[in-house]
Amino acid sequence: MTTAAPSSTRALDHPTRAEIRLEGVLHALSDPMRLRVVRQLAADDAGLGGLSCSQIDLPVTKSTSTHHFRVLRESGVIQQIYRGTAKLNGLRRDDLEALFPGLLDTVLTAATAQAERVSAP
Amino acid sequence: MTTAAPSSTRALDHPTRAEIRLEGVLHALSDPMRLRVVRQLAADDAGLGGLSCSQIDLPVTKSTSTHHFRVLRESGVIQQIYRGTAKLNGLRRDDLEALFPGLLDTVLTAATAQAERVSAP
DNA sequence: CTCCTCGTACGATAGACCTCGTAGTACGGC
């Protein structure tokens, strides 16, 4: 069938706040590619409301990107909304902060520190 | 044996502080069993200097326990020292705090919060 | 309308991971 999909607004499945699990979040963040995504989203976070998938630079194919975005979404780390042909991604800061206070910022700070440490002379 | 193994003090391979990677730590903490180990070690941390493997209660076989302890050690989360026939485990709080300030405590707090949330009525 | 871009779905593959069981080594007690 082509199936009667309500095409007005394609909706995506997100876990509710209560469904977000710490192990899932940690697992999502433990992959270098996904950590990279989260860092880029965090950098943008202050200025805008979301980045499209293609705005985020990853050294993998599109299929793999889609996979990582899905893992991030299903673990509750990011939120995805369709906007025309693009899909906007944003961190679920409020939910994460309510569930695990300070976790996201601590991980982001740690990631930045490590990046500087690794690339340091 | 024939091989001259210095049996005086069996040494275990630990990563140096500089070798500890954030992704490795997050991955180590993203497994429920290992998170459980870390929580028990943290609970003991104030009182003693280490718990033997068998003092930590895990619903898996010993082989599996050994595996998880190894992952925790090789990722730099815990330190292991032989003491006679037992092996004492302790968190590497200083190293983790130096590399990723606040990370361990934030995760431990989050784990406790989630445990209460899940088992709550 | 036609095309082009954005992202998805599906299948495939190779590697990692969690779990276990059995056999083996190191150390302390008798």
Place this chain on the structure above:
DNA sequence: GCCGTACTACGAGGTCTATCGTACGAGGAG
């Protein structure tokens, strides 16, 4: 010296993951 305890090593099974390639639907640009 002999045995029991504590943990390890090795191998195996089953599942999950990361990556890719190709083919497809949805929406804007011309």
